Amino acid sequence: MYRLYSHNDLDGVGCGIIAKIAFGPEVLVRYNSIGGLNYQIERFFERNHKDDYLFISDLSVNEENEKRIEDFVKSGGEAKLIDHHKTALHFNKYEWGEVTVEYEDGRLACATSLLYGYLKENNKIEPTRTLDEFVELVRQYDTWEWEMNDNNEAKRLNDLFFMISIEEFEERMVERILSRESFTLDDFEEKILDMEENKIERYLRKKKREMVQTFIDGHCVGIVHAESYHSELGNELGKTCPHLDYIAIINVGGKKISLRTIHNNIDVSEVANQFGGGGHAKASGCPLTEDAYHLFLADVFHLEPMRPDAFKNIYNLKESNRGVLYENREEEKFFIFPITDEEWIIEWDGLHINESFSYFVDAERYVKRNHSAWLVRDEGYVEFLMENVMTMKKKMYSWEETAEMNDKTFAYPSKDDHEDGKTLYR
Template identity: 65%
Template sequence: MYLLYTHNDLDGVGCGIVAKCAFGEKVEIRYNSVGGLNLQVERFLEKGKKKNYLFITDLSVNEANERGIDEFVKSGGKVKLIDHHKTALHFNEYSWGIVQVEYDNGKLASATSLFYEYLIQNGLLQPTKSLQQFVELVRLYDTWEWERHGELQAKRLNDLFYMVSIEEFEEKMVERLAGDAAFSFDEFEEKILDLEEEKIERYVRRKKREIVQAKIHDHYVGIVHAESYHSELGNELGRENPHLDYIAIMNMGGKKISFRTIHDHIDVSEIAGRYGGGGHAKAAGCSMTEEAYRLYVAGSFPIEPMRADAFKNKFNLKNSEFGSLYENRKEQSLFIFNTDNGWAIDVDGSELDESFSTFEEAERHAKRHYAVWLARDEVYIGYLMEQMSARRTRSLALV
């Protein structure tokens, strides 16, 4: 008998679907949250049934279970832990650990792709065209390579996953992957996925108005409360606010925090690790510990939401040769303009000592340190008229 303990997201359930294709009714699958795995493993080790073969995928065990598994395997038990998270690399020190973050060709690995390849290499599964395509879609979505390559089918697969129960999704996929035809969605699924896409767009648009900016542990963070569509929301908020180091999404009902970043120099798995969580460099999560609650929820509660940049302007434009005007809730005016020495920032009539080589660097500084947004055209015109009037007054005073 085979046992599979795996995560309850698309990548984890992808492992379950692959296991069903390989073992049929000879496998018992249990889908777990990050916090639920260790209790399952403890119970398995207590029973000590060496005739069962345990696979653990897309999740890591704690130190106690790590020692317990190692002793169990040394005494003749059969366990394989297959994962792709950087925080799990130390399991490669054991004979029962298989952890790989990326392939030799530079592609990022997923738990589903690693498990699929393991089963094929060990003669436990016959590859098919449809199964290979399914596994690749899961990998593309879980690693976020789908966006870079424009593989919308991967995102739609994840959307479908969250629209039905795990049991229904698993049943649908196992049945669909039984043949060797190309993987595709049926007509009904295409229709409801189109509707879901519209729903996601409306949800993200609403949440954009609720994001707040805070400084936490030397990072500038965008904080928003949301229970759905974390990946889409985190990615969109990150792209619209590149001055923020990462986005933190609060799920108060689930008492969890999701972290997302678009930057290569930020590793949110390290941030999640501070609170007992983990994940990938650009997507990670943790339970809402007391410290995390204090920093991300209580600490940010009094902060007003960020204002979006004016987007219908004809005159006050970014990177303008005439300068760009920004404002904030403190009623400060920041004017970014080009000089012979680069880009400069004027704050309420006083020019900062620091200069910047590009407009983007100047804007990033202004947004991070002053929480500003691009002002509307009428404010910009009023500002320029005021500056011209002040300059004329100074000129007359010198005559």
């Protein structure tokens, strides 16, 4: 008998589907959360399944179970741990460990593709075109290559996974892989997925308005509470708010945190590891521990949600040479404008911030990270410009009156005669 303990996401269930195709009724599959695996492994050894082949995929065991597996193998048992997270690389020191983050050709690995490769190498499964296509869809989704490759079919496969039960998904995929010459979703699945996409869009719009922003351990973090669509939400918020280093999605009911980033220089698996979790550099998760609760919930409870940028503007547009206006909840105004082709400056309530930026995006990042500001709607922008024009006109008029009076005495004011000489002197 084969026993497979795998993760309960698409990649983990993909491993279960591969195992059932390879071993049929001779395999028993159990899907687990990150925190639930070790309990299952403990039960495996307590019940003395010494004649069963132990498979673990897409998850890692703790130190106690690591030692149990090593003793099990040394005493003649058979086991294999297959994973693709860099936090699990230390298992490669064991004969029973096989952890690969990236293939030699540069493609990122997933647990489903690694298990499939292992079973093919050991003549435990017969490869087919349909099976190859299914495995590649899972791999591209789990590594987020689907977005780079614009492979929407991989994303829709994951959407379908979350729309139906694991048992039904597993049954549908096994039957499809065994009976078809090519892997595709059927018409009914496509129809319900179209309906689901509309639902997801509404959900994402709502959650965007609920996100708060703070700094945690030097990282600028967006925090939002959500029970569903964590991957879609993390990806959308990351793209909408690129000034954030990563997104933390809190599921209080499930007592877990999902971490997502779009930046290559940020590794959220390191953040997750601090709280007993792990995962990929750009997508990880961890349990909602007491320390995590204080950092991501209690300490930010008083914060107001971020306001989204205005999105129907005609005049107040990002990178505009006429200047771009932002505002925050303290009603402070930040005006970003170019003084040369390669230098942008920021005026904060009329005062120049003592720093310039080579690109608009850098200036905007500064304003958003440090002041939680948003792009103002057109009407606010026009009002701001009108007020500034009137201020300049009044100053100019005041200067001309002064000059006219000095004309009568044949004396003109110098730049030093005025408090704001740079504005009045000409």
